[in-house]
Each structure stands twice: as structure tokens, then as C-alpha cells.
Amino acid sequence: MNRHPLILGLTGSIGMGKSTVAAMFADAGVPVFDADAAVHRMQGPGGAALADIEAAFPGVTGESGVDRQALGAAVFEDPEAMKRLEAIIHPAVAEERARFLAEHRDTDIVLFDIPLLFETGGEANVDRIVVVSAPADVQERRVLARPGMTREKFAAIRARQLPDAEKCARADHVIDTGGEIEHARAEVRRLIACLRREVGE
Numbered sequence: 001m002n003r004h005p006l007i008l009g010l011t012g013s014i015g016m017g018k019s020t021v022a023a024m025f026a027d028a029g030v031p032v033f034d035a036d037a038a039v040h041r042m043q044g045p046g047g048a049a050l051a052d053i054e055a056a057f058p059g060v061t062g063e064s065g066v067d068r069q070a071l072g073a074a075v076f077e078d079p080e081a082m083k084r085l086e087a088i089i090h091p092a093v094a095e096e097r098a099r100f101l102a103e104h105r106d107t108d109i110v111l112f113d114i115p116l117l118f119e120t121g122g123e124a125n126v127d128r129i130v131v132v133s134a135p136a137d138v139q140e141r142r143v144l145a146r147p148g149m150t151r152e153k154f155a156a157i158r159a160r161q162l163p164d165a166e167k168c169a170r171a172d173h174v175i176d177t178g179g180e181i182e183h184a185r186a187e188v189r190r191l192i193a194c195l196r197r198e199v200g201e
Helices: 018-027 035-043 050-056 068-075 079-103 136-144 151-159 164-170 181-200
Strands: 006-011 032-034 109-113 128-133 173-176
Touching: 006 018, 006 181, 018 032, 018 109, 018 128, 018 181, 032 035, 032 079, 035 050, 035 079, 035 109, 050 079, 068 079, 079 109, 109 181, 128 164, 136 151, 173 181
Parallel strands: 006 109, 006 128, 032 109, 128 173
Antiparallel strands: none
16 A cells, blocks of 8 residues: 555646646645645745845745735845745745645645745655646747746746756656646546555555
8 A cells, every 4th residue: 555645746837827726626626735835925024034045035025914015026146145035035935835744644645736846856855747738839928928027037037947848758647737727627537536446445
């Protein structure tokens, strides 16, 4: 019998529909750990990471938590600054993830929603990798429709992410979000049913 729970790592490049797919897993009864949401809590009012972030980047925090624009300006084009920030955030996220796993240890399947799964070595912490993918033109259209997004910003974000083709090649399962949303939902349901049969063997 496989160990419980089976840990799925969900990832995908910007604009691929990862958050939408994560919500589909949650709707189907799979507990979801959202790494981005954990980071937002840590950087929000009274957040666990505020003191360390302020010490590393003076002036970027206040009563309402991290000033995301100021922090972004401090790290976005500075690889060393980004590494300092990641050294604060990643261990804190790992602690929250461990708590989440302990809470759901009797569940058959859980999902870790981790945007930079491959880029941060997160594949070592999961049993299966699910990549959300869509054609490049669909991705670009979605991303450029976001408020405040520019082609330059999009290019900079994409440069920090593993190419979609490589992610798909390294995935155990790929969910295609390039077509109708119900098609993706059906793919998610099929995958969950298949994995639940496997876990139950």
C-alpha cells in the first residue's frame, strides 16, 4: 500500500491557469496548500516574515505589512537581493507546508500549489508533478490583460521561470488549459479518480 497522503505538486508558468486548476482540485475535495497565499500571509499585517524582511530591506514594511511595490523594486532586477528574500521566505513556507501536511495526514491525496516548483527544487518534496500548460499565444494574451503588466515585465518574469516545454517534459501529468474550462475540469477529475484508485490499491 502506498503511503498516505499522496503528495501532488502543481506548477505552471505565469498565465497558464494554475490557480484555476488548483481551485478545481479543491472543489473535488483535494486539500490544497497554496504557497503564494502562505507568502501573502507572512508579508501581511503582523506577518511572521515582516521583521526579517525589514531587516534585510529597510523601509519596505509598515502597519499594513510589506509594501509589495517597494519590495519588488528592491529585488526584481537584483539576483543577489532576490536570493536574500528567498532565504527568508522559503524556509518559512516549508514550515507552513509541514503543518498543513500534518493536519491532512489521514487524507488520500493532497496538493501543493507551488509556482516555482522546479526552480526552487520543490520536486523533491512531492510524489507526483502536475504541470498546467497552454499554448504560448494563449499565455501571452492572458498575462498582458493583467492590470499593470507590460511586455517587458512579462519577459522578465518568464526569464526566471523554467520554459513550459521543459516543465511538461518533467511532469508526471499535464493539464491543458488552452481550450474550454470544462475540458480542463474533466482532466482534473479523471486524474483524481485514477490516483485515488492507485492509492487505494
